[in-house]
Amino acid sequence: MSNELSSKMRAYMAEIYRLLDRQPNPSENVTSSQLADWLFVSPPAVNRMVNRLSELGLLVHQPYQGITITERGKLEALKHIRCQRIAEAFLVAVMGMNWLTVHEEALRLSDGLSEAIVQRMFEMTGAPSVCPHGEPIPDAQGALPPVRDEFLSRIGAGSKIRVSRLITREFDRLQYIEALGLVPGQACEVIHVAPFDGPMQLQLGREFRIIGHSLAQLIRAEVVS
Structure with a gap:
């Protein structure tokens, strides 16, 4: 196909x-x-x-x-997404590019790459399991590893979480999310969630962040306790 x-x-x-x-x-x-x-x-x-x-x-x-x-x-899509996400990881880890701006370059780079080249880039990058935005990298057959994260907007107050991935590639939003410290791997706690799709308050160490519902829908996280 x-x-x-x-x-x-x-x-x-x-x-x-x-x-x-x-x-x-x-x-x-x-x-x-x-x-x-x-x-x-x-x-x-x-x-x-x-x-x-x-x-x-x-x-x-x-x-x-x-x-x-x-x-x-889905299988065809994931095979192509594998190339894109490996290209993103390669450009950041090997070429030293900024993860905030790497997506468009990765799209151009991955177009037409053979599986042999993609596999070599994967190896040179250290066989990453996720791209720089935290998205899981499918295997060569197009299969994704199981993920157990959830949209941050759906996580309730009192939950301790770890940011797993960001599902936007828009520079201004990624830049703002990075400034808030809500990058993949960041641990924090949901302190309060306002009703009716209102903002939520997060605690990162000794600091607090308030983010709107629309931004919380661009962040996925795992509940750790």
């Missing part, structure tokens, strides 16, 4: 997977307009590509019900 897909098709599959993965409701589909906004392309262009990918059995697109990804489609 991979040989039938153009680099543009593989990139679409990867972005559709990422968009679905960041939905607070795992069973929620995405719409063509959401995908167009996410990719900064026109709705007609999205519809044409979605129809082609649906014909290949990689997507299911039902009018008024949105787009979802098939198991075959």
Whole structure:
């Protein structure tokens, strides 16, 4: 199947997977307009590509019900995401690039790389299990390791947590999250969560942070106690 897909098709599959993965409701589909906004392309262009990918059995697109990804489609997406995340890790660990800005460079670098080159980059980077943003790296067969994290926005007061990954690649948001200290691996405690999707208060050591609901939806964390 991979040989039938153009680099543009593989990139679409990867972005559709990422968009679905960041939905607070795992069973929620995405719409063509959401995908167009996410990719900064026109709705007609999205519809044409979605129809082609649906014909290949990689997507299911039902009018008024949105787009979802098939198991075959998920496999193709994860194989491409593996290349992207290894490229990110390589650019940061080996090339010394800033993790805040590495995503777009990794997209360009990973396009067209052979599996042999990807595997060598993986080895040179120290066989990382996650990318610089904390996202798990699929194996060569497209399988992901089990993850037990949750959107920070869904974690209740009194929970001690460890930030696991960030699901945004937008520079301004990543920069702000880094300034707050909420980078992957950071331990903290949820002190208070305001009702009705209000802000939440976190404690990092002796310092406190208050973040809004929309920002908390870009951070995933594991509850450690």
